[in-house]
Amino acid sequence: MEYTHGDIQGVQEGIIVADTSGKVEYVNSKVCEMLLFSRDQLVEQPVTDIVYDRTFRQEWDHLVRALESGESVERPEIRLVCKNGAFVQVNMTCTLMKNPARGENWIVFYLIDISKEISTTKELERRNRELTRENSKLVKESTNFRRISELKTKFLGIASHELKTPLTSIKGYSELLIDNMSDELTPQVEKMLRRIKKAADKLHNVINDMLDVSRIEQNRLRLKPETVDLEKILRDAIQDLGHFIGKRNIGVEVDIESALPDYYGDEIRLHQVFTNLMSNAIKYSPDHTVVTCSIAVRDGAFHICIKDEGIGIDESEYDKIFTPFYEVSHAANHCSSHVKYMGGGTGLGLSIVKGIIQRHGGEIWVESNGTKRESCAQGSEFNIQLPLDSQIPWDDDETRMMHLNSIMNQPIISSGKYGVLPHDRDDSTESEAKKQKILIIDDDAETIEICRVLLEEQYTLLTCATGEIGLRMAFENNPDLILLNIYLPGLAGDLTCRILKSQGETKKIPVAFFSAATQDNEIEQAYASGGDDFIIKPFNNAELIDKVRGLLNPQGAFFKGES
Template sequence: MKFDRFIRKVEGVRQQTDSLYKSVHEAPQQQELLIQAVEQLSVSLEELHVAEEELLQQNEQLVEYQQEIEKERQRYQELFDFAPDGYLVTDINGKILEANQAASQLFAIDKTRILGKLLIVFVPQQARRKFREKLARLCQQTQLRDWEIGLQNSQGILFDCEISATTTNDNKANCIGIRWLLRNVSDRKQAEEKTRFVELQNLHLREAAEFKSKIIAVLSHELRTPLNAILGFSDVLLRLNKNQFTPQSVNMVETIIRNGKQLLTLINNMLDFAKLEEGKFSLNLQYFNITELFKLITDDLRFFANQKNIALNIDINIQNVKVLNDPIRIQQLLTNLICNAIKFTETGSVLVELQELNDDKIIIIVKDTGIGISEIDLNYIFQAFRQVNQTKTRRYQGTGLGLAIVKDLLNLMQGTITVESSLGEGSTFCIELPRTVISE
């Protein structure tokens, strides 16, 4: 090392000074002049000693700096080699000088074999002209960010790649190389494509749902007008001629009226469902006596329970009977629940309870001893046009809109509904409602 040679030279000067000093004492002539020269040499030698100490200290610092630089170089090399994205260093012509492990995997080629190759060999033929144009402008632009291009590995397999690049310059600001960041975005592109496909499908589904709701609304209006006329004239016919009709004729007219009312209920449900789906449904909030409405609903439906020899029982346990809600819609959802309970119960009873949960909430429970609902079907019973999937189900009429409307109405009322059921053991529907519904 140069520093070692410097130390040897200093030692040589010291030895020569000692030799000269001895010669001065041995030669009496011009002793004083020689002594002065020796003293000056001694001073110079001392200064050299000081310089030697400083150099030793600086050399130790240089060694420490070199060790730190080596650690940083190793750290950088590790980051370079094990980075998740591909990193390349090329000259200005795109010749690969350095490559990390991710780049090697990206191009499916050994790391040692990729060095010296031109990056353009991994660009498909149809995209090479554009790549050359980008490469030619890169030294002037100094950087390239998030450029998406299709590349191919050594086996010819194509993949989508996102490229970012920056140039490196010498002391005179001349472009001497390029650093490349390569990221395989094939998975992301596929995910984006799937997302776009799903969004398109959802758009088609929304359009289909809107179209379906419009058709339901139009058909319901068109059906309700003649049906109301049929019910009206049938009722008038029965009242004016009941005494003149035979029992068989009276029964036939009553059957027309009863089935007409059932059909009108189905049509009204379809209209309400269409409005709920379109978000055009609103509540007419008012204060009313919940127990009076409760008794009125059960009294109206008791006839249907008696026809099937089913007991319809009520249990009211509530102190504050005043609630703020839409009484017509409360009647609708309760009628749907109780009618369902009666329809799917062959023997036993239907129990309807009204309770207070606290000062702010009331609970309505409809419990039957009917055919029950399987655990699988419990996940779908609130979907529109869906009935429980049982072997007996086809015996029962209905559109499957009742529970869907109940669920949507409860959402408007800030209420909830839960159900517990087992096949052959009946079902229990539990509704929680705020005593005062807040208008939105």
Template sequence: MYSYSDPNIQQKVNLEENYNNEGRKCLESFLPAEILESVFEHTHMMVAYLDTDFNLMRVNRAYAEADDHLPSFFVGRNYFDLYPNESNRIIFENVVKNCKPYFATEKLFEYADSPENRTRYLDCSLIPLEENAGNVSGLFLTMQDVTERAKINQSLIESEQKFRNIFKLSPEAVVLLDKTGMVVDVNHRVHDWLGYESSEFNGKRLLELPCFDDKTKTLILEMFCRRMKGEKVGSYEISFIRRDGSTFVGLVSASAIQGSDDMLYDLVLISDVTLLKEQQNALLEAKMAAEAANRSKSEFLANVSHELRTPLNSIIGFSDAMLEGYTGDLKGKQAKYLNNISTSGKNLLNLINNVLDLSKIEAGKMDFHSESFPVADIFRILENMFLPMTSSKNISLQFNCTPSSLAIHADFSKLEEILINLLSNAVKFTPENGAIEVSARSTESGIQFSVKDTGIGIPVDKLDLIFEPFKQVECFHKREHSGTGLGLCLVRKFIKMHDGELSVKSKEGEGSEFCFVIPDLGC
């Protein structure tokens, strides 16, 4: 039916008295026969009595039920006819020969008829019953099913082996401490990174380890104590000292764990982040250098722009004065040439002003003056400014303010420039007989402005490009319209100065709508 395997652990089983059918008188001198009989039949252990030829003379109820038979089935049958196994036969023969008991813990039994379903582990003992002068008259066999305990133990062994493999093969340095702060074990990475042998760590307490300076020891001891108290401690960086005196930065991640022995341990993982720190420092230095260069560029542009504006204002002022006849009548092509000078000068001045504004913003020197005013005030200025341009192209221009008394707390000049830039683009890219609508309304998040046109629109894949400085959608517009590419860049930056958000919706050939919300800074 089933067979024994070789024992792996020896365990002494204390049996107060040997029992056999022929020697009851010995036991009955201590206990009544009725009590002995009751113990034999009702114990949860499987018990059998065998003669020296290994014939089963008697088995108890637990033994029979474990094999799905009645006790009478076993009486007179040879044990090894029922359970053939040569290694177990040798064990039985040695017990008889040497008159010494045999004990085994968690011995594996597999049933021959269905091993996949009937495998179990037993604690067993085989006790020789002495008749006289060392002669054995029989064998007393006891067995107890410990399958569940064996499975739990096996799971613990497997779990511990997995932990051991992870411990040994981890790419990180691993240190295991007991609850007193003494090093229990370290993996090979400690030697690879620090140069110390494991024997120089094992058995030493945290403060005795040679890889820390005094300041670091104070920190790691504090963190260890907090973990042992049950606190969650995040990762932290410390400096480690190698055997050769060099140092490296390590990222320490640790947590308290419960061992298989129910003791509390501290599992410490150490990652070498020296290279990462060097890269981070290099990136930081590069970022600071780039920001310094950008500030220098902005300051240079601001200075150059300022120096250019003075002569340009003179050129524009004198050319306009001559066009208005203050220097006398113009002859031939003089008016045309002077008009070109004035127009080009104004375009260049506009470019310089935009560059100067952009440089001030990037250098953090742009002034910001917040005040309360009616939105309708700006709309009137815009209407007077753009009505002549839209009328020349027969473009419908409408301004809507909801409610009409709507007021806002913002920088007047910045908001005016935002709307001028958006309206300029709308007029520029809207063909004749089109329409432009400028609106403002109050929302929960602030004042929402919208500039909507029926112009040529913007391709979807170019929407992000239009906000970059000096960038225009050249392949689409084919540079048929003049511009520096700074207008929308400044629009977005001025809106951000108000803590606002800008969005755009556009469909090629149908028009565009630019919306932005400015929080009411007066709230």
């Protein structure tokens, strides 16, 4: 090949022309730009001084012979020395060309600057390494978070179970004293007992809230949907809060669209939503203000709005208030008339409300004018949107069975004095042999004692603390009813029930489980093992008596008023 200076001057790549001895004869402007030398400073210099590569200098003769034999030589990622001592990385291609003026062979080096490309690649590699490290860190943190979340959920379950067990005794004994021994109590003692019961009920609600939060976080909140009247649920919630509304002199305005269609949802959970939102509106509003509630149909959905004239919510807290254990930061600034009023609470209510609404396929959001320290009348507006054509499935057959059983066992009239069952009561002395027998298998002595106080006047009670002993007593005594704790030392309650239901002599004996129902699968586990009912601790005394009566006399439970 032949060349002229004009051929190489305008080329975009860097070009160095050298003779076969390695002396530079010519460089184009691109090379000068890359190396920061002038052309005069490079011409006549050995090309091996420009190329910073020991093997290049050592293999020069081999390179010349290869080119003279017609080969083209490529050297990737070669470093060239700049005037300032820095290096430029290039991909270098070497070819042989003939100089027509002198009739001799010259070597042409085509140089493509890859410094920026390499720099970019290295930067990408560096960032990739950083991202890899960050990703590893996030994976580790995520694993730790999941572990902590699992531990938290486990703790909530264990703590709730351990709290519910003593609550059974506290509620049971306080109800027993108030309802059965009120004539023997001084007014001061009765007042203290009612406060104890009220505190126990409040703690029971907190425990249930903790369990609801745990279920929502695990996407295990179970619903029992049915056709419901949203207006009725709202008005029932308002009526339940009537005492607090009257105490604060707060007005409640209800605006319901006429001919409002029915909704398909869980009535108990929706009542929980309305009660929570109304309770918050009352707590965080000044006295003598108004809370407005409205339900209407807009754009194919139910639109529910609870609006107050309270302390307001800052925009920065719109999302935070729906997270568990979070409370509005400025609640301490709230003033209600002339009395300082702190809303207070566990910070679980709104997170539960959001979980329930989302479980129904809806959404909830808040709007507010913000907060001002000098004013208590900014107000907040909680909006709920629920699909008009709701299609919420039953979660499982066990949940449906539990719901149906709760309906079937609902008494027509409630019990009288605890320990006295009206339909069984006989003024004459009843022989022990004619009493129906109830076997109670529970390792909690307090639960057994409460059952004894409530039931032993009407029934013969047999008690034990383990499933193994319970099985032997069931086979020997053939009881009419078995009350069984699902958690027992040794043989578990559900396995005990399976054995009882598998044997001819005991399979027809009704079995009701005792449990705090803190784990999501407890109720399903109880029914799957053959259980006939489920009594959640802490139970109230009337509930226990009604359950026992319904299980021992399922037909008579519906006709007690006809005697």
